[in-house]
Amino acid sequence: MQTCCPIVELRQYTLHPGKRDVLIDLFDREFIEPQEALGMNILGQFCDLDDPDRFVCLRGFQDMASRAAALQAFYGGPVWKAHRETANASGFALETSDRSPRGSKEIPGGIVIGTIYYFDAPVNSAFIDFFERVMKPVLAETGAAILASFVTENSENTFPALPVREGENVVIWFARFSNQADYDRYLATLTQSPNWRDEVLNELTIHRNIAQEVLRLSPTARSQLR
Incomplete structure (x- = not known):
């Protein structure tokens, strides 16, 4: 990944x-x-x-x-x-572009989309290979500027004072869009893409245990990712 x-x-x-x-x-x-x-x-x-x-x-x-x-x-x-x-x-309790300097207040205009796929078992190498080899190129060709992708680290939490969600198995990828309209155009293009329909959706259907969550994120003034 x-x-x-x-x-x-x-x-x-x-x-x-x-x-x-x-x-x-x-x-x-x-x-x-x-x-x-x-x-x-x-x-x-x-x-x-x-x-x-x-x-x-x-x-x-x-x-x-x-x-x-x-x-x-x-x-x-x-x-x-x-x-x-x-x-x-x-409520904040213990439970890449250049960063703007301290004191910056101007909010970047773009949005970052985080797409999370949840599995009921550890993510296997076959799906990771499918994501890199097949899925990522289709996402890119339909307009997603992919920033990074990750898979769950299943090691024990080394700082228990700050809880993490353990026992979950996910793949998550992040993409940047210039604005909401740009993201909407990407979704429309993706839906109509033969490669998405024929190469990706068929494979995702095989993994019937996958659940999906989408995070629409607006960067703060000093966020590196924007």
Whole structure:
């Protein structure tokens, strides 16, 4: 699979009503550089366009051991301790383009789409090969600018103080679109594509245990992915 980091976390936070902008301002202003100084890569922060109280972020690590060390250092360190009450009040509790500088407020115009396929068993190499060899070219030729794709890391959570959804098996891929109209055109083109119908849908039908979720994400002012 194409990856930007060996280990990437997709974190989705459902916040207290009306508090998302408070968290975004805090995260973009105070939390990016301190986390990256500890070895994390803060890949992207987003508003969920279909849920006004959901904040989504992606952060990358070199491996599970460095993830544990970095998270322990951050959540046990001075930056989190100084701002955790504000973050927790918003609901943020412990449970690639260039980034804009601190203080930036201009929201990028594009949207990022995350498509998640859920399986009831670990994702096998045959599906990964199918995605890379057949599915990804069809997605690209119908208008999806694919950013990255990932498969579940089934290792034990190395930082239990920050829970993750364990026991789930997914493939997720991200794509960039210039705006909602561009995304709508892509969906229409994909639906009408003979290659999608004949080469991809038939194969997906074989995997009858697949469920799909689509995240429509609007990058924050300082998101690397935009």
